[in-house]
Each structure stands twice: as C-alpha cells, then as structure tokens.
Amino acid sequence: MKKSISILLIAFLMSCSSTQLVESWKNLDIETYEPYKVLVIGLTSDETARQQFEEKLKSELALRGYEAMVSFDVFDKTPNTDKMTVEDLDALESKLIADGFDTILLTKIVGVENKTPYRRDYKNYDETYRRFKDEYLKYQEISHNPDYYEEFQIYKAETTVYCICPTKDRELIWKGYINITDPRSIEKTVTDYVKLVIVVLEEELLINPLEITKEEKS
Structure with a gap:
C-alpha cells in the first residue's frame, strides 16, 4: 500500500469506523483512470445490505459527476437461483458495453475470521501498585462469567474495479x-465501507474528488 494512502487514512482509521484497509493494489500500467458509466455490484445474500451498499456507493459516485447504476436496476429482476455460467457473463458484459458501461465495481465477502479478545477495564487502576487481593478481586470474574471472553467476527471483504472497454478484456484496474x-449496524457498516473505498479510489486517481463550491466553503 502506498505511503501516501497510509498517511491519508490515519484519521479515518483512528475513528470509530468498523472498516479497515488491509491492502491496496493498483494496475501499474494505469496512472489515472476516468470511468464514464459504472455498474455497482454487491455480492451478498443479505438483500437489505446489498441494496443499501449499492445505493450508497452510487450516490457517492454521482456526487463526483459519474453516471452509476446498481445491479438491482440492471440485472434481470425475475427470481433466478441458478449460478451464472461463462456464457451468461459474456452475454452480460456485451449488454453492458452496448448500454454504455465501461466500469464495473464489484464488492464481496471472501472470508470470515472469529476473534476472542480479552476483556479489560483499566480505568482508575494503578499498574505500579497492586497486591494479590487487588489482582484476584479484579479478575475473579473469569471463573464465574462465561462471557468474560467476548467473541466477535472479522469479515474479509474485497472490492475490485474492472474496465470493460470494448477493445479489451475485463482488465483489473484496482483491488x-x-x-x-x-458489524452491528448495516447502515453504519455500509457508510464506513463506502467512505473508505471512495477515499482510496480518490487517492489512487481512479475517480475525481468531490468538488466543494464556494458557497459550501463559506
């Protein structure tokens, strides 16, 4: 990950955000990229999360002057439980190109990791002076409270940007x-995730930053 991105994201990552950029990769053959019409796709079985995510990202792209559409409005809305084949995807790509799309922004969950942190509370606790009874009284809950070790999950997500220009294959631009x-709240998680993706794409010169008018500055 570029040093400039790390510096730019310090304030964001130190906030109460539920999302964290682990790694960022950009096609070395591409210095800047200017999408024209973007299809936003969220791969998840949670329809509510998918719709909120796609609509939020679509809105952020629109604010920056890009035409964007969500998969809900592009894919066939009739129920289809069958997996798409290579032929299906080829046909979809051809249709997207014919409809003027040149970019696909795809997000999916690629894994889940369980974590068990040690719950601690050091408020008003002097580490330099403690005795056995103080230590025992503070931590005896371990033997009586099965929830002392609190489990949580880390979802591993991946977002990719593809160019589907007519003269090229599905060229990977960024990952x-x-x-x-x-995640406890779909709305907060979606907001944090989209905000982080937008910040990184702006820094990588793959989308334009949000322009601030003179009225907004004053």
Missing part, C-alpha cells in the same frame, strides 16, 4: 482488501 470488524 482493495478491507476488514469489517464485528
């Missing part, structure tokens, strides 16, 4: 690996 820690 980012993002951890989502113990």
